[in-house]
Amino acid sequence: MAFAQQNITTGANPGTDPIRVMVVDDAVVIRGLLTRWLDSDPGLSVVGSHRNGKLAVDDIEKSNPDVVVLDIEMPEMDGMTALPLMLAKKRDLVVIMASTLTRRNAEISLKALSLGAADYVPKPESTSEVTTSVDFRRELIDKVKALGIRARRMRGPGRTMRAATNAGRTVSQAPVGRLANTREPLRMAQGGTGAAAAPAAAFKLRPYAAVKPRILAIGSSTGGPQALQQVMKDIGTAIQDVPVVITQHMPPTFTAILAEHVGKAAMRPAKEGAHGDVLQPGNIYVAPGGKHMILEKEAGAVKICLTDGEPVNFCKPAVDPLFDSVAKIYGSATLGLILTGMGHDGAAGVKTIAAGGGSVLTQDEATSVVWGMPGAAANTGMCSDVLPLPEIGPKVARVLKGNAR
Known part of the structure; x- marks a missing residue:
């Protein structure tokens, strides 16, 4: 598993x-x-x-x-x-x-x-x-x-x-x-326990970083495959200048298929991340099922490192290790995104990105299949936006082009 x-x-x-x-x-x-x-x-x-x-x-x-x-x-x-x-x-x-x-x-x-x-x-x-x-x-x-x-x-x-x-x-x-794609309230909160969540307007938001992002890091789980495809399609050509790294909670085999689907949606090269891969702008890398994917910098190049450690937040791959490694390398030039999913994986990584000066968006409750991960992220008070799914791709595209408005 x-x-x-x-x-x-x-x-x-x-x-x-x-x-x-x-x-x-x-x-x-x-x-x-x-x-x-x-x-x-x-x-x-x-x-x-x-x-x-x-x-x-x-x-x-x-x-x-x-x-x-x-x-x-x-x-x-x-x-x-x-x-x-x-x-x-x-x-x-x-x-x-x-x-x-x-x-x-x-x-x-x-x-x-x-x-x-x-x-x-x-x-x-x-x-x-x-x-x-x-x-x-x-x-x-x-x-x-x-x-x-x-x-x-x-x-x-x-x-x-x-x-x-x-x-x-x-x-x-x-x-x-x-x-x-609906705006119907879901009321599925952190960890899937069912506690009610605050409306987006009630969340504490922080300004976007002043620097232009040099990477997009995404975490998702339940409902993520469809959300990822829509977001990547909506971002369009804006990702041609930055690499995209994705952790979706999925088993082996499924992640390879997901990479193909996301690549078709984005019309960009996409693959499962492999140990030693050097990140290339405009390319999409999906964490393989059963491995944690993190980034390391070596001789000026940023490479993918796959590890076989214990599950984090009950997950493998997990979002937090990826986000932590991205923030360490890219600092304020990091743009993170948390999409629909169960549990709270990614919330700690959101704090790490914010501490490094980077920016994070998260999906709102109304359009999430389960509002566990995005709800936990929103409740950190460290996100710059809490948006419905149809608005996320266009917003990410503007931020990647240096226009956070």
């Missing part, structure tokens, strides 16, 4: 019913195991368990789950076929894709995000590895709880849980994975 998300120990909010979960997997042993894990948490209740997508789609309206854990490869109807059918029946449904760590499944999982899935969980290769993986169990439960709580809060009291017609569709009925 590349990383373990921060453990969320809270159950459903007091006075509310447990989050309703459906498990869809053709392997009876895995299906039973996931059901027992989820049911053992007091904040969760498994209301359906099916061996293929067709049975699950047919049961959506009856079982009425908040969250579906959906396998990709199944007989009769696979996960990708079932996904749009599920969302058509219940538009506020949270779907978390589950797949083993193959390149094909990584591609399918990332495609599923663009089609409305909220997130994914990478499964270990074998049944024996699944049964013994503490990290997989923790990540599964944490994501189901965080995204389930978030979806319920977005729905709000009195809102319909059934599918709406296209003519009558509201923002609250959109799939969780497609809400990155």
Whole structure:
């Protein structure tokens, strides 16, 4: 497992019913195991368990789950076929894709995000590895709880849980994975615990650095792949004069695919960072899953260094080590960005960048899939802006060109 998300120990909010979960997997042993894990948490209740997508789609309206854990490869109807059918029946449904760590499944999982899935969980290769993986169990439960709580809060009291017609569709009925461009309040706070956050106007902000940035460093997690692609597309040609380094919480194989997608969105060269790579302006480097990526300066050149140390903030790769190393080398010429994600990884790095005179932007609550990482960053009081996703790319482009207004 590349990383373990921060453990969320809270159950459903007091006075509310447990989050309703459906498990869809053709392997009876895995299906039973996931059901027992989820049911053992007091904040969760498994209301359906099916061996293929067709049975699950047919049961959506009856079982009425908040969250579906959906396998990709199944007989009769696979996960990708079932996904749009599920969302058509219940538009506020949270779907978390589950797949083993193959390149094909990584591609399918990332495609599923663009089609409305909220997130994914990478499964270990074998049944024996699944049964013994503490990290997989923790990540599964944490994501189901965080995204389930978030979806319920977005729905709000009195809102319909059934599918709406296209003519009558509201923002609250959109799939969780497609809400990155809305301004609906999410109320998912630091670490995914559900504490309410202050509106952007209430945050203490600091001025942008007077010097022009010479690097862009980005940290993201849950919801990050889609957010990264939009931001990099919106920045456009402004990154041609600076290198971009990214830590996205992802396992091996997934990060290589992500780099390809981000590169296409930005129309710039992009790759997983490799040990010894010399940073080049206009190039994008994504931290490989299972390794921390930091920067080192040697003989006037800035190089990538991959380390195999312990997880930081329960994550590997982690944002804080990257941000710390960037600030050490670039100082006030650092521009940092924290996007949607669970936990608080990156908050310490934001403080380090600010202490060195650099600048940081973070995504606002309304457009984050989970407002853990960006919420923690915003609450440091060290950011220069807290912005909705559609405004981040254009703002970063202006700052990189020396115009922070």
